[in-house]
Amino acid sequence: MTSATHASAADFAAPRPAPPRLSLPRIVEMNLGFFGLQFSFGLQQANMTPIYTFLGADEATMPLLWLAGPMTGLLIQPLVGALSDRTRSKLGRRTPYFLIGAVICSLCLFLMPYSSTLWMAASLLWLLDAGNNITMEPYRAYVADRLEPGQRPAGFLVQSAFTGLAQCLSYAAPSLLVGFGISQNLVDMNGIPVIVRIAFVIGAILSISTIVWSVVRVPELKLSDADLADMAAKPMGAGAALAEIRDAFIAMPRPMRQLAWAMLCQWYAMFVYWQFIALSVSRTLFPAGEGAKASSADFISASLTAQQMGVAYNAVSFVAALALIPIVRRFGARPVHALCLIASGLAMLSLPMLDSRIAMFVPMIGIGLGWAGMMGNTYVMLADCIPPERTGVYMGIFNMFIVIPMLIETMTMPLIYGPLLGSDPRNAILLAGMLMLCGALATLMVGRGQRIGA
DSSP states (O other), X not given: OOOGGGOOGGGGSOOOOOOOOOOHHHHHHXXXXXXXXXXXXXXXXXXXXXXXXXXXXXXXXXXXXXXHHHHHHHHHHHHHHHHHHTOOOTTOSSHHHHHHHHHHHHHHHHHGGGOOSHHHHHHHHHHHHHHHHHHHHHHHHHHHHHSOGGGHHHHHHHHHHHHHHHHHHHHHHHHHHHHTTOOTTOBOTTSOBHHHHHHHHHHXXXXXXXXXXXXXXXXXXXXXXXXXHHHHTSOOSHHHHHHXXXXXXXXXXXXXXXXXXXXXXXXXXXXXXXXXXXXXXXXXXXXXXXXXXXXXXXXHHHHHHHHHHHHHHHHHHHHHHHHHHHHHHHHOHHHHHHHHHHHHHHHHHHGGGOOOXXXXXXXXXXXHHHHHHHHHHHHHHHHTTSOGGGHHHHHHHHHHHHHHHHHHHHHHHHHHTTTTTTTOHHHHHHHHHHHHHHHHHXXXXXXXXXXXXX
């Protein structure tokens, strides 16, 4: 402990003033950069497997080619979050990371469709995900910094709304370009369709332009004397940031530790859903062809149906995130998020039982509600239980609660897919639904006996 005779300058600094309240339009503007960031993620989810396939990848190597996202998130986000807590610049603590990450993202998005070899595309994905992760947690910390506690639900749920809108549009972008008259069969020399190249160029423009708009329109607040004194007392550099991550782990608030179990269930489930939904739809609609072994035309049809379902649940997520703002303010993030996960779990459990394309779009309402909650409510709960001076490092650590379940899923699903799931992708979707329900139960256990997001 610090003795009275060895008090730091921070002990005598003026108390931190509460951030000024922002209007809803200003909250929307400060989160506009998240739209560009999530458009980039949506392009990856919808198009990287086709790009790898066009460049000659086989199914056996596909999981390894997708490791860039969780691995860069695991390695970069905690470190960048800790560094942003102790960064002093004329632009602020978080803004330098926004801009650096956005430039990297834009360059990689622009170059990706021009990949001539598989290793080039895979390398660009690692760089692209690194850029996204440099931006991600400082951006979430910026929202927590800039808003007083009563407005944080609105801030994080607007982020969730932009996630739904951006991913909806990025999933739909190639189809929309076809609707505008560009042939889906028009390809570049590397075999990648022109509609994919144009979609990535749009993503590159959005990545940098939306970030710049946000930081210009809603700049970071000037650091208080207490903040400056705290930062001056902290050692700088990557070594110090790593030590800060270690210390933050040790001092992690109990509700945050409890939230890790809910995150494990919901993110394992969502990764299973993304990987197996096209195969499940194919097995349901074309049972004679057994999913991926169906005829090429049938499997393409099933894949397009699954992609359109992705557009639907992201559209629901966009609307739901905005609708949840007053509900979370009234009832708290914890019970509302549990209900969102229950809706998602029941929707996933129902999907393998539906044999009609039209009927398959109904469960997207529940999955959209769950996705909105995952991208908004969990961060409301987190921001309510962590110390404000460590927002960046804890936001970075919290991302490990997302990427570690993805890594666990990548390692365990090949082991259980045959023995436990009968090599049937519909059973994988059922497993995802059950895990969502387990995540709802775990959410209700967060902060029991304390006021953490209600």
